[in-house]
Amino acid sequence: MFDLIIVGGGIAGLAFALKGCEAGKKVLIIEKNEGPNEASIRNFGMVLPLGMPKGSALNRAMKSKEVWKHYAKKAKFWANECGMLMVAHHDDEMAAMEEFHTDISLPPYQTRxxxxxxxxxxxxxxNPKGLRGALFSQTDVLINPQQALTQLTQYLYGFENSQLQYNTLVSHFESNDKGVKVVTNKGVFEGRQVVCCPGHQFASLFDLEADQAPTVCKLQMVRTLKQTQNWAFGPMMSTGLSMLHYPAFDQVKSLQAVRNRVEQDHPELIQYGIHLLAAQHQTGEITLGDSHEYGNTPSPFINQRINQLILEYAQKVMTLPSWELKEQWIGIYSKAKTDHVYWEQPQDNLFLITGLGGTGMSTSFAIAEEWFKEHQH
Ligand SMILES: Cc1cc2nc3c(=O)[nH]c(=O)nc-3n(C[C@H](O)[C@H](O)[C@H](O)COP(=O)(O)OP(=O)(O)OC[C@H]3O[C@@H](n4cnc5c(N)ncnc54)[C@H](O)[C@@H]3O)c2cc1C
Structure with missing residues (x-):
């Protein structure tokens, strides 16, 4: 009997497992792949208070970035407190950034x-051509998701009270008065409590009401080859398009002018939900994205038109020594309909944490901490 069984080895599952191990619980983590292979390693690795609206999302991002810095040292992975530079190449974007900075950006936001x-x-x-200025946010941290998730998983192995059961598919759960039986293709595991973090694959385990269930979203990403020796991109980069995407900017009245212009001049950016983000990890490559297409059965195919639009827009606002691509991929996440997390208790001692949308890297550690405060005494 385990004290705590975690289903899913993505960032949410790892956050719960680490917290459980550190609290001295006997923890089992069950993952269907050989290791994390879904959204948690397909993202930018941006830990981004700037994008979060005031309240629980922002507080969770501020808390989680401290936890990331802590684990970067403990588990030995790269974390860069480089901040986020939001560049304006249009007067309307600069006006919206000024409004956000002046009227909304109180601490814990830290903008200039x-x-x-x-x-x-x-x-x-x-790109200096047409550059009006920028909003710089100091709170934001960049990690390399592939490296960080590998190192965090290794770090978990180091706990005597942890057990990792990979290549194991969970099919269903049976609650009884002692706890929960987790039924898998490799046998049944019993836990006093089970936290299930299955990302976008929640529907194979839980029959949620259609109007409550998180939405599924497909995203496209590209990565350049390593840039020339020692060429440093600087902070993470975004543009006025991200102000249209992140709820942190919903109250910015002058953003309507940006929306009107983008709808008029770049309707395909709106159609495919494209907003430009870019970051350079310690590997020297530049990761660029992304698009957002919603629907429960995402197409497995990369739409080259979307990647072309991302790159064309990037070349308007950025200059790189090399735009030669190394790889492109899709990522899929689930997004809660009314919040930035879908947190439910479908049966006694069984919890479902999914629907983290585009914020899971930024909020998971804090969400796990809150769950422990509420459910472990
Ligand atoms: C392209 C892209 C860019 C993003 N950029 C950022 C960013 O920069 N910053 C940010 O904060 N967020 C970002 N996100 C969002 C973030 O990646 C997700 O919110 C987060 O990774 C979700 O973590 P998770 O652990 O819930 O899900 P996942 O990473 O999907 O992990 C779920 C795990 O559960 C396993 N699993 C599922 N079903 C079963 C089963 N039946 N049995 C056993 N195992 C199972 C899966 O194999 C998987 O490993 C991005 C997402 C994408 C796709």
Missing amino acids: LLNAEQAKVLSPGV
Whole structure:
């Protein structure tokens, strides 16, 4: 009998498992793949308070970034407190950034407005042509998701009270008065409590009401080859398009002018939910994305038109020594309909945590901590 069984070895599952191990619980983590292979290793690795609206999402991101920094040291992976540079190549974008900075950006947000010269000094990757200025956020941290998830998984192996059961598919759960039986293709495991973090594959385990269930979203990403020796991109980069995407900016009234212009001049960006994010990890490559297409059965195919639109827009706002691509891929996440997490208790001692949308890397550690406060005494 385990104290705690976690289903899913993505960032949410790992956050719960680490917390359980550190609390001295006997923890089992069950994952159907050989290791994390879904959204948690397909993302940018941006730990991004800037995108979060005030309240629980922002507080969770602020808390989680401290936890990331802590584990980066313990589990030995790269974490860069480089911040996020949101560049403006249009007057309407600059006006919206000024409004956010002046009217909304109180602590814990930490933003600065930069003129074009200051932005260029901060980032050799910004295209100076047409640059009006930028909003710089100091709170944001970049990790390399593939490296970080591998190292966190290794770190979990180091706990005597942890057990990892990979290549194991969970089919269903049976609650009884002692706890929960987790039925898998490799046998039955029993836990006093079970936290299930299956990402977008929740529907194979739980029959949720259609109007309550998280939405599934497909995203496209591209990565360049390693840039020339020692060329440093600087902070993570985004544009006014991200202000249309992240709820942190919902209250910015002047954003309507940006929306009107983008709808008029770039309807396909709206159609495919494209907003530009870019980051350079310690490997020297630049990761660029992304698009958002919603639907329960995402197409497995990469739409080359979407990647072309991402790259065309990137080339308007960024300058890179090399745009030669190394790889492109899709990622899929589930997104809660009314919050940034879908947190439910379908049976006694069984919990479902999914629907983290585009924020799971930024909030999972804090969500796990809150669950422990509520359900472990
Ligand atoms: C392209 C892209 C870019 C993103 N960028 C960012 C970003 O920069 N910052 C940010 O904060 N967020 C970002 N996100 C969101 C973030 O990646 C997700 O919110 C987060 O990874 C979700 O973590 P998870 O553990 O819930 O799900 P997952 O990573 O999907 O993990 C779920 C795990 O459960 C396993 N599983 C499922 N069903 C079963 C079963 N029946 N039996 C056993 N195992 C099972 C799966 O194999 C999987 O390993 C991005 C997402 C994508 C796709």
